[in-house]
Amino acid sequence: MLLDHVAIATPDLDAGAAPYVALGLKAEGPDEEVPTQGVRVRAYQVGDTLIELLMPTRPDSPIAAFLDKKGPGLHHTAYRVADLDAEMARLGAEGARFLQAAPVPGRAGSRVAFLHPKWGQGTLIELVEHPQGGGHP
Ligand SMILES: CC[C@@H](C(=O)O)C(=O)SCCNC(=O)CCNC(=O)[C@H](O)C(C)(C)COP(=O)(O)OP(=O)(O)OC[C@H]1O[C@@H](n2cnc3c(N)ncnc32)[C@H](O)[C@@H]1OP(=O)(O)O
Numbered sequence: 001m002l003l004d005h006v007a008i009a010t011p012d013l014d015a016g017a018a019p020y021v022a023l024g025l026k027a028e029g030p031d032e033e034v035p036t037q038g039v040r041v042r043a044y045q046v047g048d049t050l051i052e053l054l055m056p057t058r059p060d061s062p063i064a065a066f067l068d069k070k071g072p073g074l075h076h077t078a079y080r081v082a083d084l085d086a087e088m089a090r091l092g093a094e095g096a097r098f099l100q101a102a103p104v105p106g107r108a109g110s111r112v113a114f115l116h117p118k119w120g121q122g123t124l125i126e127l128v129e130h131p132q133g134g135g136h137p
């Protein structure tokens with residue numbers, strides 16, 4: 001399994017990006033909006049993984065709620081799987097606490113599902129399946 005991305009919540013993509021720009025990273029293409037999650041995303045490739053900056057696009061976005069409670073910072077880690085349906089069935093049978101009954105749309109044509117932070121021992125965990133098993137790099 002690969003670490004697909006590390007996601008950071010920010011109220012402003014340019015402000016959130018400042019440390020990564022200073023480190024010399026270049027954004028992967030244009031910002032992308034994911035309406036089903038109420039976020040706008042800017043991604044930076046670091047080795048085989050991405051840093052994803054998430055800015056809320058509406059007040060009921062999970063990122064807006066997170067920023068209200070905790071402020072800007074690390075929001076979740078995401079792990080790439082080949083077959084998300086199979087992985088959800090496998091983990092569900094072991095009692096894992098998914099936040100969705102079935103995969104939902106993610107960035108760049110991916111399908112994603114989240115595991116509750118209580119199940120993640122204090123960390124929100126996402127599973128990602130890319131189209132045709134592809135994705136970065
Ligand atoms: C860009 C698209 C896509 C991609 O392709 O990668 C994305 O990544 S979209 C990212 C945004 N979407 C989501 O996060 C969807 C899943 N999240 C949720 O359903 C909710 O955010 C949540 C995790 C259920 C939390 O919702 P909330 O209303 O805050 O619920 P609670 O108040 O009941 O929180 C429970 C408990 O969990 C703690 N918490 C909340 N968020 C996090 C977090 N990101 N990391 C760690 N812990 C978190 C929260 O503080 C509560 O703890 P206690 O107070 O101790 O109970």
Ligand SMILES: [Co+2]
Pocket residue numbers: 005007052076078126
């Ligand atoms: Co994510």
